[in-house]
Amino acid sequence: MTLEVLYFAWLRERVGHPRETVTTDAPTLRDLVAELTARSDGHAAAFADLAALRCAADQQLADLDAPLEGVREVAFFPPMTGG
Amino acid sequence: MRARVQLDAFDPAAELAGFGAGAGALVTFTGIVRDDGGNLAALEIEHYPGMTERALQDFGDNAARRFDLIDWRIIHRHGRLEVGAPIMMVATAARHRRAAFDAADFLMDWLKSRAPFWKREIGRDGRAGWVAAKDSDEDALARW
Numbered sequence: 001m002t003l004e005v006l007y008f009a010w011l012r013e014r015v016g017h018p019r020e021t022v023t024t025d026a027p028t029l030r031d032l033v034a035e036l037t038a039r040s041d042g043h044a045a046a047f048a049d050l051a052a053l054r055c056a057a058d059q060q061l062a063d064l065d066a067p068l069e070g071v072r073e074v075a076f077f078p079p080m081t082g083g
Numbered sequence: 084m085r086a087r088v089q090l091d092a093f094d095p096a097a098e099l100a101g102f103g104a105g106a107g108a109l110v111t112f113t114g115i116v117r118d119d120g121g122n123l124a125a126l127e128i129e130h131y132p133g134m135t136e137r138a139l140q141d142f143g144d145n146a147a148r149r150f151d152l153i154d155w156r157i158i159h160r161h162g163r164l165e166v167g168a169p170i171m172m173v174a175t176a177a178r179h180r181r182a183a184f185d186a187a188d189f190l191m192d193w194l195k196s197r198a199p200f201w202k203r204e205i206g207r208d209g210r211a212g213w214v215a216a217k218d219s220d221e222d223a224l225a226r227w
Contacts, residue, residue, distance in 0.1 A: 009129055009201035010213050059134035061197065075131060075199075079216035082128075082159065082200030083114055083171060083191055 001025070001068070005036070007046065008077035011053075014046035029055050030064040032074065052078055085155055086139035088130060090162045095172050098156060103176025106153045108183035112191060113172040116164050122206045128161045128170070131199035135159075142193045150186035152177050157190060159200065189227055195220040 006019045026032040037047045047053065055062050056075040068074070095113045103109045116126050139157045147155055152175055159171040173190045177183040194200075202214040 006131070008131055008199065009203075056131070056134055056199070059131070059137055075134070077131070077199065078201065078213065079221075080196055080199055081202045081214045081216050082130075082198040083195040083220075 003032075003068070003071065004073045005032075006073065006075040008075065010078055011046040011076050014042050016040075016042045024068075026068055028064070028068060029057065029062060029066050029074065032068060033064065033076075046076070054079055085143055086136060086157045088132075088135050088139065088159050088161060090160065092160070092168060093158055093172070095169055098158065098172065099174060102156065102174055103154050106176035106183075107178045108180045109174065109176050110180075110183040110187040111172060111174040112187050114170040116166050116168050116170055118166045122208060123166055123204055124207045125166065125205045126164045126170070127203040127205060127211075128164065129201045129203070130159075130161045134199050138198050139194075142190055142198070145193075146175065146186045146190050149189070150175070150177060150182040152182070152186055155186065155190070157194070159194070159198070161200070163205075192220070192223045192227065196224055 001024065003022050003024060004019060005022050007015045012018050024032055024035055026035055033047050036043050054077050057066055057071045058073055099111065143155045143157055146152060154176040156174040164170055173187050175183045175186040177186065203211055204214060205211045
């Protein structure tokens with residue numbers, strides 16, 4: 001499947017770009033993270049601390065163990081600091 | 084729209100014109116950019132267009148159901164904000180005081196930890212850094 005992957009805040013800075021199109025067979029977000037980590041040193045730095053990682057699948061907050069089937073847009077970002 | 088995300092400044096008082104007709108209690112909260120250490124030049128707020136609007140609408144809908152609100156508003160800015168500028172506001176209208184206060188508190192707790200905004204501090208010395216999330220903000224959500 002083909003996914004749009006978005007990055008925000010310091011994950012975006014470490015990866016080096018705000019979005020990329022990814023073709024993957026990863027069954028879960030966690031498996032996708034493992035694939036993306038291997039893409040570059042920047043990706044590896046962005047995903048170095050999974051405890052500081054938040055993610056969304058199709059613009060809804062999701063757990064790392066959430067399935068990717070049917071998902072079209074995934075986003076990775078640090079804990080949110082709104083308000 | 085009851086939930087708005089915008090670059091432009093807003094006037095909290097003007098937002099309340101005509102808000103909450105028929106309510107017995109109106110509560111508003113406005114967050115302002117503050118300079119704790121004397122070195123802050125501005126905040127930059129990044130967000131996730133699309134998800135942010137959807138999340139704010141969901142929070143408002145949840146609050147309206149839970150606290151039986153007559154009306155609500157959430158406005159949150161993004162982009163560069165100078166010290167002293169309003170960042171965001173929530174307004175709640177209910178029949179009674181307790182529901183209006185609780186709903187505003189509920190909305191703030193969700194905004195802090197579950198809306199896709201990220202703050203970056205720009206210092207007067209030119210240094211910049213991302214604001215870290217606070218455990219206390221995460222803990223506050225558990226109240227609800």
